Amino acid sequence: MSQRFTDGLREENRPTWDEAVGHRFVQELLSGDVDDAVMSNYLIQDHRFLDAFVTLLGSAIATADTFEARLRFGRFAGIICSEENTYFLRSFEALNISEALRDRIPDTEPTGGFAALMREAAHTRDYVAILAVLTVAEWLYYEWARMRQGPLPENFVHAEWITLHDNPAFAEFVEFLRNELDRLGADAAEVARDFFGRAVQLERQFFDAVYAQNDPRDAGTPRNTSADYAQEEN
């Protein structure tokens, strides 16, 4: 049997893919040991990621070449715009992160890079480019979430972020995305490889960035001397 097109894409990006799936953040999340400051950094940035992601999903709804695919994207958009958003809001409350504080935290470079990539893919109006980015974002998360061997962490902030990406409905959606990209990608391989590869790089950088920052809950206090917050003085 010949290799799936999406398996080939992953193989081309294997080292970076594995660095993301096996990232320190993932390991600490699965064992329930992520520091609150790190989790806060992650969730603040990821909540913004979601905004551009929903834009990308909208473009998938608009460009899909079958009614069946359009319906699946539509149902998925419904879930993300409801349950997932409340997860973020409940987590921000548990971590004591107010909306005002979130507003003071700038985007990290990977957050900005991801938003730009997703907007670029959406703007192409090319279903293959859109699928390539969506597939990385979903498949890579499914791969790390299903690596868990021990019990779920007790903290809901950790546990729910794992179960959101490790459940039968999500697995089925990942399989659907891969099938779509398998079906259409080979005839537009350059576009698929370009967007897929850039998305994998950004996934790894996104995890790296959460360890490169201060505790966001210190934003605006003297300890945080980053020029990123200089605007606050004005």
Ligand SMILES: Cc1ncc(C[n+]2csc(CCO)c2C)c(N)n1
């Ligand atoms: C940087 C980053 N990459 C991928 C995902 C995964 N993801 C984004 S939206 C969505 C759908 C519902 O969970 C999923 C799985 C993420 N959260 N953050």
